[in-house]
Amino acid sequence: xxxxxxxxxxxxxxxxxxxxxxxxxxxxxxxxxxxxxxxxxxxxxxxxxxxxxxxxxxxxxxxxxxxxxxxxxxxxxxxxxxxxxxxxxxxxxxxxxxxxxxxxxxxxxxxxxxxxxxxxxxxxxxxxxxxxxxxxxxxxxxxxxxxxxxxxxxxxxxxxxxxxxxxxxxxxxxxxxxxxxxxxxxxxxxxxxxxxxxxxxxxxxxxxxxxxxxxxxxxxxxxxxxxxxxxxxxxxxxxxxxx
Amino acid sequence: xxxxxxxxxxxxxxxxxxxxxxxxxxxxxxxxxxxxxxxxxxxxxxxxxxxxxxxxxxxxxxxxxxxxxxxxxxxxxxxxxxxxxxxxxxxxxxxxxxxxxxxxxxxxxxxxxxxxxxxxxxxxxxxxxxxxxxxxxxxxxxxxxxxxxxxxxxxxxxxxxxxxxxxxxxxxxxxxxxxxxxxxxxxxxxxxxxxxxxxxxxxxxxxxxxxxxxxxxxxxxxxxxxxxxxxxxxxxxxxxxxxxxxxxxxxxxxxxxxxxxxxxxxxxxxxxxxxxxxxxxxxxxxxxxxxxxxxxxxxxxxxxxxxxxxxxxxxxxxxxxxxxxxxxxxxxxxxxxxxxxxx
Amino acid sequence: xxxxxxxxxxxxxxxxxxxxxxxxxxxxxxxxxxxxxxxxxxxxxxxxxxxxxxxxxxxxxxxxxxxxxxxxxxxxxxxxxxxxxxxxxxxxxxxxxxxxxxxxxxxxxxxxxxxxxxxxxxxxxxxxxxxxxxxxxxxxxxxxxxxxxxxxxxxxxxxxxxxxxxxxxxxxxxxxxxxxxxxxxxxxxxxxxxxxxxxxxxxxxxxxxxxxxxxxxxxxxxxxxxxxxxxxxxxxxxxxxxxxxxxxxxxxxxxxxxxxxxxxxxxxxxxxxxxxxxxxxxxxxxxxxxxxxx
Numbered sequence: 082x083x084x085x086x087x088x089x090x091x092x093x094x095x096x097x098x099x100x101x102x103x104x105x106x107x108x109x110x111x112x113x114x115x116x117x118x119x120x121x122x123x124x125x126x127x128x129x130x131x132x133x134x135x136x137x138x139x140x141x142x143x144x145x146x147x148x149x150x151x152x153x154x155x156x157x158x159x160x161x162x163x164x165x166x167x168x169x170x171x172x173x174x175x176x177x178x179x180x181x182x183x184x185x186x187x188x189x190x191x192x193x194x195x196x197x198x199x200x201x202x203x204x205x206x207x208x209x210x211x212x213x214x215x216x217x218x219x220x221x222x223x224x225x226x227x228x229x230x231x232x233x234x235x236x237x238x239x240x241x242x243x244x245x246x247x248x249x250x251x252x253x254x255x256x257x258x259x260x261x262x263x264x265x266x267x268x269x270x271x272x273x274x275x276x277x278x279x280x281x282x283x284x285x286x287x288x289x290x291x292x293x294x295x296x297x298x299x300x301x302x303x304x305x306x307x308x309x310x311x312x313x314x315x316x317x318x319x320x321x322x323x324x
Numbered sequence: 325x326x327x328x329x330x331x332x333x334x335x336x337x338x339x340x341x342x343x344x345x346x347x348x349x350x351x352x353x354x355x356x357x358x359x360x361x362x363x364x365x366x367x368x369x370x371x372x373x374x375x376x377x378x379x380x381x382x383x384x385x386x387x388x389x390x391x392x393x394x395x396x397x398x399x400x401x402x403x404x405x406x407x408x409x410x411x412x413x414x415x416x417x418x419x420x421x422x423x424x425x426x427x428x429x430x431x432x433x434x435x436x437x438x439x440x441x442x443x444x445x446x447x448x449x450x451x452x453x454x455x456x457x458x459x460x461x462x463x464x465x466x467x468x469x470x471x472x473x474x475x476x477x478x479x480x481x482x483x484x485x486x487x488x489x490x491x492x493x494x495x496x497x498x499x500x501x502x503x504x505x506x507x508x509x510x511x512x513x514x515x516x517x518x519x520x521x522x523x524x525x526x527x528x529x530x531x532x533x534x535x536x537x538x539x540x541x542x543x544x545x546x547x548x549x550x551x552x553x554x555x556x557x558x559x560x561x562x563x564x565x566x567x568x569x570x571x572x573x574x575x576x577x578x579x580x581x582x583x584x585x586x587x588x589x590x591x592x593x594x595x596x597x598x599x600x601x602x603x604x605x606x607x608x609x610x611x612x613x614x615x616x617x618x619x620x621x622x623x624x625x626x627x628x629x630x631x632x633x634x635x636x637x638x639x640x641x642x643x644x645x646x647x648x649x650x651x652x653x654x655x656x657x658x659x660x661x662x663x664x665x666x667x
Numbered sequence: 668x669x670x671x672x673x674x675x676x677x678x679x680x681x682x683x684x685x686x687x688x689x690x691x692x693x694x695x696x697x698x699x700x701x702x703x704x705x706x707x708x709x710x711x712x713x714x715x716x717x718x719x720x721x722x723x724x725x726x727x728x729x730x731x732x733x734x735x736x737x738x739x740x741x742x743x744x745x746x747x748x749x750x751x752x753x754x755x756x757x758x759x760x761x762x763x764x765x766x767x768x769x770x771x772x773x774x775x776x777x778x779x780x781x782x783x784x785x786x787x788x789x790x791x792x793x794x795x796x797x798x799x800x801x802x803x804x805x806x807x808x809x810x811x812x813x814x815x816x817x818x819x820x821x822x823x824x825x826x827x828x829x830x831x832x833x834x835x836x837x838x839x840x841x842x843x844x845x846x847x848x849x850x851x852x853x854x855x856x857x858x859x860x861x862x863x864x865x866x867x868x869x870x871x872x873x874x875x876x877x878x879x880x881x882x883x884x885x886x887x888x889x890x891x892x893x894x895x896x897x898x899x900x901x902x903x904x905x906x907x908x909x910x911x912x913x914x915x916x917x918x919x920x921x922x923x924x925x926x927x928x929x930x931x932x933x934x935x936x937x938x939x940x941x942x943x944x945x946x947x948x949x950x951x952x953x954x955x956x957x958x959x960x961x
Contacts, residue, residue, distance in 0.1 A: 129845050131841060131844075131845065150844070150850070151841075151844040151845050151850075152844055152847050152848065152849050152850060155844075155845060155846060155847035156847055160845075160846075161845045163842055163845065167839055167842040169834075169835050169838050169839060169842075169843075170838065171834070171838055172831065172834060172835060172838070176831050176834075176835075179828065179831055180831060180832065180835050180843070180846050180848070181846060183828075183832060183846055183847045183848055184846075184847035228846070232846070232847065387757065388757075389757045389760060389761060453941070453945055454941070456945070457944060457945070457948075459756060459757075460702075460756050460760070461944050461948055463757070463760060464896060464940070464944060465940075465941050465944050465945075468937040468938075468940045468941050468944075469937075469941070471889075471933060471934075471937045472933075472934045472937045472938060475930075475931055475933040475934040475937070476931060476934055479930040479931055578885070582764060582765075582768050585761060585764075586765065589761055629776075630775075630776040630777070630779075631775070631776070631780070632772045632773070632774075632775030632776035632780065633776055635768060635771075635772035635775070636769060636772040636773050636775075636776055638768075639765050639766075639768040639769035639772060640769055642761075642765040642768075643747060643762065643765050643766060643769060646751060646758060646761065646762045646765060647747070647750045647751060647762075648750075650751070650754060650758055
């Protein structure tokens with residue numbers, strides 16, 4: 082469904098992504114993990130057209146989306162749940178959800194989906210008309226996911242959904258993701274917390290300072306001891322570790 | 325260190341300033357060879373260089389656009405008038421001026437220095453609160469400063485002649501004086517930007533948080549630049565007044581503010597070369613457009629552009645630069661060393 | 668008593684005008700973080716359009732000049748502001764100042780620097796009798812028009828889908844785009860609305876002063892700009908309240924200041940600006956908007 086082929090992204094003179102390639106197939110849940118500054122958020126932004134891709138190609142359902150405007154990419158069926166949730170604080174929960182459905186055409190279907198979201202995330206029902214800024218961290222995360230789902234996306238990107246949340250809330254979030262997986266939604270998930278990803282994802286990529294250091298299926302990664310080395314900055318070839 | 329190494333070392337280090345000074349000297353020579361009118365035009369251009377270099381000391385190093393520097397010029401220019409105008413004139417035109425000034429007539433150059441120092445002290449005092457602000461808020465505050473000074477000087481009829489034109493300033497400004505001061509301003513600005521203070525301020529321009537983490541006091545550095553910049557700019561303001569022989573408050577308000585920022589932007593905000601070349605280029609453009617406004621005849625065909633062409637032309641050029649080459653003509657670079665690099 | 672009432676009405680009328688002008692600036696700033704100094708020139712062009720169309724029947728004259736200013740605003744966005752959309756705030760500020768100067772002096776070239784007299788809506792200058800007071804009809808119209816416009820704008824922004832998109836874009840432009848909000852459309856509409864507001868301000872202002880000059884926008888835009896700062900940049904209700912506040916402040920200063928220093932009222936207003944910037948930079952009236960973090 083999604084093919085990212087050898088992309089390079091710069092922030093001014095800094096190389097954020099150097100030759101990153103990943104692949105997401107239909108109905109898969111793919112994880113992207115790595116330490117801080119690895120370029121995980123940049124990767125998602127590149128897919129959504131939020132940063133300029135200097136070279137390389139991104140394809141979605143066999144169509145080129147490199148360099149397209151974010152609005153167009155959203156309309157092609159990709160939704161992003163940004164890092165830090167990025168809900169609109171000054172708008173109400175209802176308005177946030179409406180915004181998720183900006184690309185939808187049928188008003189009636191949007192209403193139906195809104196009811197569905199409220200059922201799936203009951204906490205939003207209580208706060209439907211409140212300012213989104215008044216919600217707690219966990220509630221905001223649920224709102225952000227609900228908002229992304231309002232677009233009925235084919236592929237959903239999540240950028241560190243567990244960031245800043247208490248573990249028990251994170252459990253709830255991952256419960257939701259498990260449900261989405263059951264409904265055959267394709268998911269690309271970026272996280273710093275490797276353990277959870279490796280439990281839930283079909284496959285995962287490990288990024289460090291802009292390149293893919295390791296990739297593989299769940300089983301393969303569970304066996305690999307090189308992951309800690311990557312996180313702690315050891316040389317890949319020197320996994321016996323030099324401090 | 326042999327004598328030759330020392331010379332080429334110093335030359336290399338000061339090259340950006342020296343090259344610009346040489347350019348100014350060459351221009352002066354051309355002026356002397358041409359005509360008195362040309363010399364006057366060049367003097368005026370050099371005054372603009374002084375003003376923009378002064379502006380650059382602050383804007384270029386701190387990254388904050390200041391709309392308030394014309395207020396320093398106002399204060400200094402009127403102070404110079406109070407100090408150096410012939411007593412007879414003062415008693416006639418500004419009879420209500422404070423007695424201390426009324427009976428005083430100083431040497432021009434001493435008056436110039438004192439006026440610039442007073443304006444710099446003013447800059448220091450207002451800088452203390454203002455330099456705590458950053459970015460947009462700081463720019464807005466400097467604009468407020470300009471408006472306050474304009475309002476006060478523009479309505480204080482008894483001391484400044486208000487909205488009228490104050491005449492009777494001695495015209496002592498000529499080409500050699502402006503050349504000398506312009507070169508002085510360039511060297512002054514260069515020494516500052518290469519000094520620890522200048523580097524520290526530029527660091528804060530790039531990344532405030534990182535600079536603070538290095539122990540740089542951003543507010544102090546900004547105040548220093550603000551005051552040094554005010555000093556140079558004030559000198560330019562005084563020279564302006566004594567070049568025309570008259571002072572009109574509206575000459576030190578929005579048009580001047582816009583023009584000086586335009587000249588800096590066109591040349592390039594981030595380099596001294598930009599601060600020198602910008603005014604030279606814009607002065608030439610202004611003169612060209614002025615000739616069109618005045619009217620030219622080609623044989624039996626005469627052409628006269630409507631007034632307002634000059635300002636429109638400058639604004640248009642500025643827009644082009646901002647849209648297509650926002651770093652300015654010099655692009656933030658100094659004039660480069662023409663010889664092979666030292667080993 | 669009658670003087671007090673006159674003063675209050677005066678203050679509210681002046682405040683309304685500034686509120687509308689401030690709103691024009693606030694709309695653009697909210698979405699693009701750009702201070703549009705050229706807004707003064709939008710107003711000025713609106714004024715001259717009235718002159719150009721003055722032979723037409725009043726409603727056509729009004730609609731025509733609104734139309735002209737809206738087109739100007741959209742063009743200004745396309746040619747001057749779109750290329751610098753991603754630039755730093757300093758560049759954006761300087762660009763809008765340059766554009767302002769450009770349009771201003773272009774008009775000096777076209778129509779000359781001298782002010783022109785213009786008399787539109789002479790009936791409004793007549794006083795209306797109300798109880799024992801005589802009120803300039805124009806004051807009433809200004810206040811009424813402002814209220815109506817504010818209500819319509821509030822409805823548009825709060826109740827319509829596109830209005831919600833605009834508010835979202837104003838809060839977080841990047842995320843709005845990720846959701847599919849069309850950036851260019853939102854920006855163009857903002858400028859068009861801003862242009863409409865500028866045209867209305869022009870009509871009301873010109874009806875009041877009876878004069879046109881290429882520099883007439885400068886004073887207005889400075890005050891409008893001050894209003895947004897005092898009210899809180901990025902907040903539309905702040906801009907409106909700021910406009911009323913400044914209008915009332917100015918009228919009050921001119922009444923209250925002793926004769927000798929009355930001419931210096933501007934210095935007081937700008938002094939207050941500096942105080943606001945130093946002590947409460949988020950503005951006096953801003954409610955609950957996001958602070959920008961390091």
